Every structure is written in structure tokens, then in C-alpha cells.
Amino acid sequence: MQAELIFTGTELLRGEILNTHAQYLGRRLAAMGIDAALHTTVGDYWDRLADSLARAVSRSDLVIVTGGLGSTTDDLTKETAAGVLGLPMVQDQTTLSWLKDLYRSRSLRLPEVMDKQSFFPLGSRILPNPRGSAPGVLIEKDRRYIFLLPGPPGELKAIFEESVEPFLAALDIRGMLVRSKIIKVTGIAEAMVQQNLADLGGQGNPGLAYLAKPGEVHVRVTARSESPQAAEDMVSELAGRVKERLAGFIFGEDEEIIEETVGALLLDKGLSVSTAESCTGGLIAKRLTSIPGSSGYFLGSVVAYDNMVKERLLGVPRKTLEQHGAVSRETAVAMAQGVRDLTGSSLAVGVTGIAGPGGGTQDKPVGLVFIALAVDCGTACHQFRFPGNRTSVRWGASNAALNLIKLHLGG
Amino acid sequence: MQAELIFTGTELLRGEILNTHAQYLGRRLAAMGIDAALHTTVGDYWDRLADSLARAVSRSDLVIVTGGLGSTTDDLTKETAAGVLGLPMVQDQTTLSWLKDLYRSRSLRLPEVMDKQSFFPLGSRILPNPRGSAPGVLIEKDRRYIFLLPGPPGELKAIFEESVEPFLAALDIRGMLVRSKIIKVTGIAEAMVQQNLADLGGQGNPGLAYLAKPGEVHVRVTARSESPQAAEDMVSELAGRVKERLAGFIFGEDEEIIEETVGALLLDKGLSVSTAESCTGGLIAKRLTSIPGSSGYFLGSVVAYDNMVKERLLGVPRKTLEQHGAVSRETAVAMAQGVRDLTGSSLAVGVTGIAGPGGGTQDKPVGLVFIALAVDCGTACHQFRFPGNRTSVRWGASNAALNLIKLHLGG
Numbered sequence: 001m002q003a004e005l006i007f008t009g010t011e012l013l014r015g016e017i018l019n020t021h022a023q024y025l026g027r028r029l030a031a032m033g034i035d036a037a038l039h040t041t042v043g044d045y046w047d048r049l050a051d052s053l054a055r056a057v058s059r060s061d062l063v064i065v066t067g068g069l070g071s072t073t074d075d076l077t078k079e080t081a082a083g084v085l086g087l088p089m090v091q092d093q094t095t096l097s098w099l100k101d102l103y104r105s106r107s108l109r110l111p112e113v114m115d116k117q118s119f120f121p122l123g124s125r126i127l128p129n130p131r132g133s134a135p136g137v138l139i140e141k142d143r144r145y146i147f148l149l150p151g152p153p154g155e156l157k158a159i160f161e162e163s164v165e166p167f168l169a170a171l172d173i174r175g176m177l178v179r180s181k182i183i184k185v186t187g188i189a190e191a192m193v194q195q196n197l198a199d200l201g202g203q204g205n206p207g208l209a210y211l212a213k214p215g216e217v218h219v220r221v222t223a224r225s226e227s228p229q230a231a232e233d234m235v236s237e238l239a240g241r242v243k244e245r246l247a248g249f250i251f252g253e254d255e256e257i258i259e260e261t262v263g264a265l266l267l268d269k270g271l272s273v274s275t276a277e278s279c280t281g282g283l284i285a286k287r288l289t290s291i292p293g294s295s296g297y298f299l300g301s302v303v304a305y306d307n308m309v310k311e312r313l314l315g316v317p318r319k320t321l322e323q324h325g326a327v328s329r330e331t332a333v334a335m336a337q338g339v340r341d342l343t344g345s346s347l348a349v350g351v352t353g354i355a356g357p358g359g360g361t362q363d364k365p366v367g368l369v370f371i372a373l374a375v376d377c378g379t380a381c382h383q384f385r386f387p388g389n390r391t392s393v394r395w396g397a398s399n400a401a402l403n404l405i406k407l408h409l410g411g
Numbered sequence: 412m413q414a415e416l417i418f419t420g421t422e423l424l425r426g427e428i429l430n431t432h433a434q435y436l437g438r439r440l441a442a443m444g445i446d447a448a449l450h451t452t453v454g455d456y457w458d459r460l461a462d463s464l465a466r467a468v469s470r471s472d473l474v475i476v477t478g479g480l481g482s483t484t485d486d487l488t489k490e491t492a493a494g495v496l497g498l499p500m501v502q503d504q505t506t507l508s509w510l511k512d513l514y515r516s517r518s519l520r521l522p523e524v525m526d527k528q529s530f531f532p533l534g535s536r537i538l539p540n541p542r543g544s545a546p547g548v549l550i551e552k553d554r555r556y557i558f559l560l561p562g563p564p565g566e567l568k569a570i571f572e573e574s575v576e577p578f579l580a581a582l583d584i585r586g587m588l589v590r591s592k593i594i595k596v597t598g599i600a601e602a603m604v605q606q607n608l609a610d611l612g613g614q615g616n617p618g619l620a621y622l623a624k625p626g627e628v629h630v631r632v633t634a635r636s637e638s639p640q641a642a643e644d645m646v647s648e649l650a651g652r653v654k655e656r657l658a659g660f661i662f663g664e665d666e667e668i669i670e671e672t673v674g675a676l677l678l679d680k681g682l683s684v685s686t687a688e689s690c691t692g693g694l695i696a697k698r699l700t701s702i703p704g705s706s707g708y709f710l711g712s713v714v715a716y717d718n719m720v721k722e723r724l725l726g727v728p729r730k731t732l733e734q735h736g737a738v739s740r741e742t743a744v745a746m747a748q749g750v751r752d753l754t755g756s757s758l759a760v761g762v763t764g765i766a767g768p769g770g771g772t773q774d775k776p777v778g779l780v781f782i783a784l785a786v787d788c789g790t791a792c793h794q795f796r797f798p799g800n801r802t803s804v805r806w807g808a809s810n811a812a813l814n815l816i817k818l819h820l821g822g
Contacts, residue, residue, distance in 0.1 A: 015437025026426025281700025282693030289692025301714035309711035
């Protein structure tokens with residue numbers, strides 16, 4: 001099965017946004033044994049999209065077009081596909097009702113311009129969009145499959161995973177299957193990770209690849225085989241050895257969202273959490289509260305950036321601040337205990353460190369972070385040294401803090 | 412001048428790496444008034460690259476190909492370009508000597524396989540690579556320019572900035588220069604923005620384009636002209652009308668980072684800020700503290716997710732919570748005043764709302780957010796209705812809160 005991907009959006013051509021769809025779709029398709037032979041990015045103009053689409057349809061079994069399904073005048077994908085395939089545009093009453101309900105649920109009337117969202121090329125299968133108002137589209141013609149997916153990444157992923165993948169999985173596709181596992185580590189630089197794993201493999205089969213992101217490094221173990229079981233076994237054997245080598249730095253695997261794991265564990269055990277944050281500046285609270293339903297276990301947070309706030313709100317003794325400094329094991333412990341006392345939460349974390357770029361010294365360099373976890377039976381404090389810039393140090397510290405909670409809860 | 416970019420690499424098609432070249436080159440070219448009309452990604456196969464390159468050369472003035480300049484057998488870019496353009500490959504003695512020196516400086520002999528690096532299509536201009544062993548290539552044919560650049564990002568950027576940009580800048584590009592301005596709004600859905608501006612223009616010149624991101628919508632005003640002044644005037648005239656229509660929703664322009672603007676204003680005026688956050692869960696504090704040096708004006712924050720925290724830490728009267736609810740004008744005001752009293756900051760914001768997906772009612776639907784700004788002379792509260800999901804509501808609320816501070820400070 002040969003696939004082609006077409007991305008639409010002048011903002012992609014001008015570099016105003018990064019094309020993350022190319023990676024996401026390329027990887028998901030490869031995992032199913034489908035190789036994309038060509039990626040094309042075109043602007044929001046009818047002629048170029050029409051030309052690319054016509055060529056893609058003429059030579060490939062599967063074509064995925066992203067973007068241009070919105071309600072604005074530069075959203076032209078459905079109309080262009082209809083033109084290229086010689087199909088009229090027709091209104092779908094089910095989608096129209098759904099759109100009206102969507103707006104009604106927000107106490108709004110459907111704007112006239114949104115009417116466009118309910119028109120599709122004749123014979124389209126309409127793929128529900130659980131995240132937005134532009135449904136995906138599947139057009140089947142002469143045993144070729146053309147998918148039109150919306151541009152916003154959350155919407156694209158939701159439709160791809162809920163509708164496109166199951167559809168493709170049901171087709172009889174034969175090819176080299178790719179299996180992979182991602183192991184995520186924090187508190188260690190990419191070069192150190194690579195050095196640690198150098199003898200385990202590189203680009204072979206199975207192979208290792210590295211991706212450094214701010215505050216974390218992802219190690220991807222990949223294997224290819226015509227047999228899914230053989231590919232999975234290769235991945236699992238090598239992943240096991242990687243995990244042994246990196247023990248102590250690992251905070252997650254694959255698509256796991258650590259704040260979600262922590263939330264589920266807290267809910268499950270009927271426990272609550274609060275945070276006292278200095279260098280992370282509210283990032284841990286923000287991540288915990290990004291999960292719907294987090295009010296069931298997250299009580300609150302004190303972002304104590306200024307020392308006076310550490311003292312006055314969290315009750316960190318002035319003597320501790322003077323003797324040991326704001327960035328110290330003692331301050332982290334007092335912060336965690338302080339916020340736990342204030343909120344009455346079962347668990348509390350206290351985080352203080354030097355995010356940089358300024359403020360580092362010989363003794364306390366940029367990247368030094370103390371994270372304390374206060375629980376019923378006492379408070380433990382861990383010292384970290386995060387590599388990278390301000391963003392990396394802060395994100396790394398938030399990963400490590402969430403991971404301490406996760407490990408404490410047995411996750 | 413019409414440009415096309417061709418990216419080579421099977422790893423890009425499979426999503427093993429993210430295509431950052433597309434953004435980098437798109438942005439650098441757009442800044443010079445050169446729009447890329449098409450991006451194509453092909454695998455490491457001769458035929459597909461040859462086909463894409465032949466098509467690109469037949470219709471575009473400028474073609475940039477990335478990747479495939481290395482010494483391994485799947486590096487085919489120079490050979491393919493030579494084939495497509497009907498040029499023989501010839502060895503360049505200067506490059507051969509340079510390569511030998513490069514290896515000698517590392518006390519190594521030039522591997523045989525590296526010999527390949529000194530062959531180029533006849534008539535190529537060779538562009539020095541200060542970061543690696545694969546020089547860039549410029550082939551000029553019938554007033555069309557074909558650049559071949561190496562794939563590693565550091566090498567590509569170095570050659571682009573040291574050789575390609577100066578070359579293009581010296582050309583008499585009589586193409587249409589592009590000028591644009593982005594106006595960022597929050598608290599209003601993309602469809603409503605579009606409806607508001609529908610009569611001002613679509614894809615014309617000047618034109619309007621829309622980009623919806625979680626919690627914000629970007630309106631891009633673009634104009635093209637051979638005269639930079641004329642293009643700028645068109646942008647500025649249309650942008651003025653857009654701003655009139657969207658007044659009250661605008662929170663920034665172009666590359667502005669609002670937390671940076673707010674920080675600079677606070678520093679300039681010698682003022683400090685603190686936040687009391689419910690539905691944003693620390694996001695505003697996190698954004699403010701993401702700016703280096705924010706300890707100069709940011710004192711701290713109370714994330715009062717639980718009502719008990721609102722009451723106990725921020726001193727929101729129980730009566731207020733009972734009578735008006737946690738999501739109310741009164742609670743937002745009490746939160747802002749509470750955190751201002753606690754920290755002694757000059758300004759304080761209080762944010763409470765319903766981020767969703769749960770918790771909405773007829774009276775208080777998902778997306779309803781109250782944001783209060785407490786200052787010396789009193790506290791003002793604004794009511795917002797953010798469209799979209801939890802992420803959008805939270806991000807939108809943080810944009811609006813930062814914007815209220817910015818506007819108060821005269822930014």
C-alpha cells in the first residue's frame with residue numbers, strides 16, 4: 001500500500017508553524033506497515049492543492065490531506081477534493097444538527113459561516129470530530145482512500161486514532177511492520193544517555209534513536225519484521241536492557257502523561273496533593289490541573305517566588321533561609337511541610353532550585369534543584385542537577401516532582 | 412520569485428525525525444520576500460527525487476534541496492541533480508584538498524568513501540561548510556537557481572546564513588515582496604472572528620488568513636507588492652481596520668510574547684505582581700516566571716483550587732462563596748485582593764472560572780471566567796466566555812489576565 005500525505009496551510013510554507021503532522025502521521029502509518037512515499041505541503045490556494053491531490057490520487061492507494069476544513073474563506077480542502085474527484089458538494093443533515101447542538105450546548109446560535117461545515121463531497125463517509133467542529137472525511141474511489149483531516153493537532157489526532165487507524169487496520173495490508181517503545185528520562189543530558197547505551201545499538205534492527213526535548217530525553221527502541229510478534233519481542237528485549245541502564249532517570253513510557261498517571265493513582269487511593277513551588281513557578285500545579293477532574297485530588301499550591309512569600313505564607317523559618325539559602329534541602333523540606341499544613345493535603349511537594357540563566361554560583365550552579373515530598377510519615381528530599389536552559393530545568397524539575405509522587409504511590 | 416523546497420530522507424517520511432528545515436527555511440525565505448510555493452519530502456530513492464526536482468526546476472526560479480549530500484550509498488542528491496539537469500559529475504580538486512586537510516587535522520586518513528564528497532555537477536558553485544564535510548552546492552541554469560544543502564540542521568543553517576542568504580540578497584529579485592502582521596485575539600471563537608471580518612477580505616491582496624490555536628486566534632494580514640513601502644502601507648491600513656473590529660479581544664501582535672511585555676512594563680515602572688488562580692491552576696504564574704529575571708517583579712501566587720484554600724489562604728469570605736459561588740465576580744475580586752494583601756504586591760490578578768469539560772451549568776457554562784485586577788485604587792473585574800476545550804479555556808484566560816495587566820500598565 002502506497003501512501004501520500006498532503007499538508008495544507010500557507011503558514012506551514014512560510015514557517016510560521018512547525019509541521020508536526022508529518023511526524024505524527026508518518027510514525028503512526030509506519031507502525032501499521034504503511035510507508036508514506038511522499039509528503040507535500042501546499043498553501044491555501046485551490047490550484048496547487050488540486051494539482052497535488054490529482055497526482056497523489058493517480059498513483060497512491062491512500063492519500064491523507066490535513067488542514068483547510070474550517071469555516072473560513074481560506075479553508076478549501078473539501079471543495080478542492082470534490083472538484084478533483086468530480087463529486088458535487090452536498091449538505092449532511094446529521095452534521096448540521098450536530099453542529100446546531102454543539103452551539104446550543106454553549107448557549108450560542110450557529111453562525112451562518114459555520115453552515116459550510118456541514119457540506120461534504122457526495123458519498124463521503126463523515127468521521128466524527130470529538131474535539132472540534134470540523135469532522136474528518138473519507139472518500140473511497142476506485143479502491144483508493146482519500147482522508148481529509150482537520151489541521152488543529154488535537155482534532156487531527158483524535159480523528160486519526162478513533163476513525164482512520166481502525167479503518168486502515170481492517171484493510172488487508174502486507175508490509176514490514178514497525179514496533180517501537182519510547183522510554184523517557186529526566187535529570188540526565190542526551191549525550192550521557194547516548195554514552196550509556198552506545199554498545200546496545202544504533203540504527204540497526206532493533207535500533208535505538210534519541211530525541212532531546214526541554215527537560216527530558218526520549219530513547220526510542222524500534223524493530224521491524226513481517227511478524228508483529230517478532231517485532232514486539234525484539235523491542236521488548238532491547239527496551240529491558242535500556243531500562244536497566246537508565247534506572248533512576250526514567251519517568252515514563254510511550255504516550256504516558258505523567259500528570260494523568262499521578263491523578264489516577266491519587267483518585268484510586270483517595271489521597272490529595274498540594275505543591276509549594278519556587279523555581280518551577282506554578283508549572284507543577286498547572287500540569288496537575290490540566291487533567292479534567294483534578295479538583296478531586298488537587299487542593300492548591302503556593303508559588304513562593306519571593307523569600308518573603310516562602311516565610312510568610314509557607315512558614316519557612318527565616319533562619320533556614322539565612323543559614324542554608326532559599327535553594328537548599330532544608331528550604332525544600334520546609335516548603336513541602338508548610339503547604340501540606342496549610343492545605344491539609346495527604347501529600348505535598350516543595351521545589352526550590354536555580355532555573356537560570358542567572359543566579360548560579362560555584363556551589364549552587366544553574367540546574368540544581370531540591371524536591372521534597374512530605375507525607376504522613378515524614379518528608380524526604382531529593383537533589384537533582386538538570387541540564388539545559390531555563391525551560392529545560394523547569395520542565396525537568398516538574399517531571400521529577402511528578403515522578404516522585406508517582407513512585408511514592410507505587411506507580 | 413517562486414521557490415520550492417525539497418527535503419530528502421526516508422526518516423522524515425517515517426516520522427522518525429521532525430522536519431525542522433521546513434520551518435527554518437520557510438521563515439528565512441519569507442523574511443526576504445520569497446514565498447515557497449511548495450514543500451516536498453521524498454525518501455532516499457533516485458526516481459522520486461528526480462521526478463520532484465524536474466518538476467520544481469521546470470516551474471520555479473529557486474529550488475532548495477536538503478539532505479543526501481553525505482558519503483553513504485543512500486546519499487544521492489548531487490548525482491540526481493546532475494542527471495535531471497544533464498550535467499556530468501566532476502571532481503573538484505580544491506574540495507579534495509580541503510577534505511584531506513580536514514581529516515589530517517584529526518590525524519586521520521581520508522576514507523575512500525569520502526572521495527564522493529569532492530564530486531559535483533559540472534559548473535557548480537561550491538558553498539563552504541564550516542560545520543561538516545559536505546559542502547553545499549549552487550547550480551545556476553537558465554536563470555534558475557538550485558541549491559543543494561546538507562541535512563544536519565547545524566550545517567544547513569551555517570551554509571544558508573553564510574552563503575545562500577547573501578547570494579539571494581544580492582539578486583535583483585523583482586518578485587512581489589510580502590509584508591504581514593499578525594493580530595492575536597482571545598475570548599472569541601475563530602468563526603466569530605471570521606464573521607466579524609468577512610467583508611474586509613479573504614485571499615486577495617491585501618488578504619486575511621486565520622489560525623486558531625488553543626485559547627487564541629491569530630489573524631494574519633498580508634500584502635504583496637513590488638514596493639516594500641506599498642506592501643507595508645496596505646498591511647497597516649487593513650490591520651488598522653481589523654483592530655477596530657476586534658477591539659477588546661486583542662492581546663498581542665506579531666512575535667510579541669505577552670508575559671515578556673508585562674515583565675518589561677513592571678520592571679520599567681518598579682511594580683510587582685502576584686496571582687490568585689483557580690481554573691488556570693498556576694498557568695499565569697508559570698508563564699510570568701518563564702521569563703528570566705521575573706524574580707524582579709513576580710512575588711508569588713496562590714493556586715486556590717479547593718474552596719477551603721480560597722477561604723483559608725486568600726481570605727475569601729465563606730458567605731461570598733456560598734451566596735455567589737466559587738465562580739463569580741465577587742470571588743474573583745476577593746481572590747485578587749486576598750493575594751495582594753498576602754504578598755504586598757502592587758498589582759494582583761484573581762481568576763476563577765469553569766475550564767470544563769465538567770462543571771458547567773445553564774447559568775455558568777464551561778468557558779465562563781471572571782478575572783479581577785486589584786491595584787492601589789481599587790479592583791476591577793471582567794467577565795469572559797472562552798470557546799473550546801479545557802486547554803483552550805485555560806490558555807485563553809491566562810492570555811486575558813496577562814492582557815489586563817498589560818493594558819493597566821499602558822502597554
